[in-house]
Amino acid sequence: MYKAIIFDVYGTIFDMESLKNDMDQFNEVEAKSISQLWRKTQLEHMFLRQVMQRYIPFDELTKESLRYVLDVHEIQYNREDVNQLFDAFLDLDYFKEIPKVLSELNAKNLEIGVLSNANDNMLMPLVDNSEINKYIDTVISVNEIKQYKPSPASYALILKYYQMTREDILFVSSNAWDVSGAANFGFDTVWVNRSKSYFDYNGQSPTMTVNNLNEMVKWLEMNKR
Numbered sequence: 254m255y256k257a258i259i260f261d262v263y264g265t266i267f268d269m270e271s272l273k274n275d276m277d278q279f280n281e282v283e284a285k286s287i288s289q290l291w292r293k294t295q296l297e298h299m300f301l302r303q304v305m306q307r308y309i310p311f312d313e314l315t316k317e318s319l320r321y322v323l324d325v326h327e328i329q330y331n332r333e334d335v336n337q338l339f340d341a342f343l344d345l346d347y348f349k350e351i352p353k354v355l356s357e358l359n360a361k362n363l364e365i366g367v368l369s370n371a372n373d374n375m376l377m378p379l380v381d382n383s384e385i386n387k388y389i390d391t392v393i394s395v396n397e398i399k400q401y402k403p404s405p406a407s408y409a410l411i412l413k414y415y416q417m418t419r420e421d422i423l424f425v426s427s428n429a430w431d432v433s434g435a436a437n438f439g440f441d442t443v444w445v446n447r448s449k450s451y452f453d454y455n456g457q458s459p460t461m462t463v464n465n466l467n468e469m470v471k472w473l474e475m476n477k478r
Contacts, residue, residue: 255441255473257364257415259393261402261426262371263292265445267345267379275341287322288341294318299370299401308399310372315342343378347385348447354466355388361473366391368411368424370401391415403434411440423460425469429453436460443469 260266269292276284295318302308309317316335323330358365365388369376372394380386391414395407402408411422424435427445433456436442444452444459445466452458463469 254361255363255423256417256421257366257411258358258423258425259366259368259411259440261424261428261431262367262369262376262379263345264427264447265425266351266367266385267347269345271346272341274346275344276338283326287326290325291315291319291322294321303401303404308401310374310396311370311401312339312372312374315339315375342375344382345379347383348466350465350467352385352388354470355385357470359388364390364415366393366411366414368393368395368402368407370395370407372396403430403437405434405438408435408438408440425466430455432459433457443472445469 263269269288272292273284273288276287279287295315298314298318299311302314316339319335319338320330323335355365367376367380367389369392371379373396376392376394380389380392393410393414395401395410398406398410400406408424411424412419415422419439420441422440423443424432424440425443425445426432426435427447429444429450429452432442432444433453436457436459441460444462446452446462446464449464452462461469461472463472
């Protein structure tokens with residue numbers, strides 16, 4: 254049996270679709286378009302900066318991505334507008350099964366942690382303001398080493414916080430690139446394929462693929478080791 258389960262944050266525990274909920278100044282179509290392009294641009298900028306070795310904290314990167322998105326949509330803005338929209342990242346909704354799932358994992362005496370590209374300015378308000386914070390033992394940010402996932406060094410941070418072997422740890426993410434990175438590092442992985450998309454085969458396949466985290470709990474029950 255695994256001793257610890259480490260979750261990605263965005264798209265795995267918290268629903269990125271809820272990003273648009275705090276965009277009341279836009280109509281529904283605009284809010285959806287802005288939120289989707291914002292997330293896409295955020296990831297693209299993240300990967301590019303990792304390759305160029307030009308790290309900046311994730312909150313800064315997220316705001317830079319937002320400015321690009323507002324330019325694309327030809328929306329005028331100032332610093333206050335950017336900061337106000339950025340706050341939506343601090344108030345995301347978690348997926349409905351999350352409290353039950355984390356509670357059940359706690360009951361199995363499993364250590365629960367999260368590893369995120371977000372820095373503490375983004376992570377801590379999101380986790381602390383949520384009722385699920387009582388289930389999470391450790392919050393780990395790659396800001397500590399200034400390297401984004403999926404660099405091997407980012408996943409090595411988990412071993413710093415948990416004095417365990419790779420085999421003791423299960424890594425869970427809804428992002429295929431994140432699953433590939435964690436599997437490449439040597440963790441067993443669960444890909445939470447909520448959108449029923451295809452795995453990109455850009456690395457090792459996940460140990461298990463599920464549609465939601467309830468399925469992961471059932472899989473763990475059936476595959477105790």
